[in-house]
Amino acid sequence: MTTTTSFDNEAASSPTMPVVQLDDVGKSYGNVQALRGVSLSVRQGEITCVLGDNGAGKSTLIKVIAGLHEHSDGVLTVNGEERRFKSPRESLDSGIATVYQDLALAPLMSVWRNFFLGNELTGRFGTLDATKMKRIATEELTKMGISIPNLEQPVGMLSGGQRQCIAIARAIHFGAKVLILDEPTAALGVKQSGVVLKYIVKARDAGLGVVFITHNPHHAYLVGNHFVVLKLGRVALDTHRADITLEQLTNEMAGGSELEALSHELRDIDAGAVVRPSGRPAQIQSPLEST
Numbered sequence: 001m002t003t004t005t006s007f008d009n010e011a012a013s014s015p016t017m018p019v020v021q022l023d024d025v026g027k028s029y030g031n032v033q034a035l036r037g038v039s040l041s042v043r044q045g046e047i048t049c050v051l052g053d054n055g056a057g058k059s060t061l062i063k064v065i066a067g068l069h070e071h072s073d074g075v076l077t078v079n080g081e082e083r084r085f086k087s088p089r090e091s092l093d094s095g096i097a098t099v100y101q102d103l104a105l106a107p108l109m110s111v112w113r114n115f116f117l118g119n120e121l122t123g124r125f126g127t128l129d130a131t132k133m134k135r136i137a138t139e140e141l142t143k144m145g146i147s148i149p150n151l152e153q154p155v156g157m158l159s160g161g162q163r164q165c166i167a168i169a170r171a172i173h174f175g176a177k178v179l180i181l182d183e184p185t186a187a188l189g190v191k192q193s194g195v196v197l198k199y200i201v202k203a204r205d206a207g208l209g210v211v212f213i214t215h216n217p218h219h220a221y222l223v224g225n226h227f228v229v230l231k232l233g234r235v236a237l238d239t240h241r242a243d244i245t246l247e248q249l250t251n252e253m254a255g256g257s258e259l260e261a262l263s264h265e266l267r268d269i270d271a272g273a274v275v276r277p278s279g280r281p282a283q284i285q286s287p288l289e290s291t
């Protein structure tokens, strides 16, 4: 078996018009400026990874694109048309599907009901057409290579990875042009993360523009075509795969220059011999050890 990487199909190198574009977008919550001057292009057939530490502004960025919050400054365009979403429905209607980590699906409902949640098919007398919905859900999940033996099963009984995959398949089936995934691998183990990453690539290969929000540079680099790092609400890095290595991305995420400055400070403290009552120098934990 030959191993191909997801970006052998380097759609990113052909510049197409961005489906979603942010120009100088800012968002403040009262006195808190969560985003400042953020410019970002999301293109179809490309995975844009948005990375950043806690509080960097990732969730705020999603909320602006997904219609949960209006931006305070700058311009958001979808297919070249300026938009200012007043609700998630408006964002969805313009082809943007957002999958939140915990809220992707209704846990007590069956797999097929979840697949059609909000888009239910009805028969001639306005009753739910369960047979048709089950058939389509089976077909669509099979098409994506997602194997769920029993579609009557409540979604809450599935693994976190399976739930994310169903939400991705649903977005593709209902014609999303852009898929925003909010930390889809954050709560998953290595194997399940791998499965979800595979479906993120499938969504890209189906022609969607994918925005993959993550803390994890390793996950981002496995699938990403385009990397944007946010720091304190600003874009600290915006680059394409050909222009960055995994090491550089990891270093950028870890705050390379800040860490270097910190390591100097720690060395100075160490040289000043922080002495415990026991007489032994204190162990200073590297900030990297806690992450």
Ligand SMILES: Nc1ncnc2c1ncn2[C@@H]1O[C@H](COP(=O)(O)OP(=O)(O)OP(=O)(O)O)[C@@H](O)[C@H]1O
Pocket: 029, 032, 033, 034, 052, 053, 054, 055, 056, 057, 058, 059, 060, 061
């Ligand atoms: N509703 C809100 N009201 C006030 N401040 C907020 C609100 N939401 C976010 N913030 C602030 O905006 C900044 C960016 O937060 P945001 O949640 O967007 O970051 P994040 O990168 O998603 O962080 P995390 O990875 O921890 O979720 C933070 O300083 C946060 O405290």
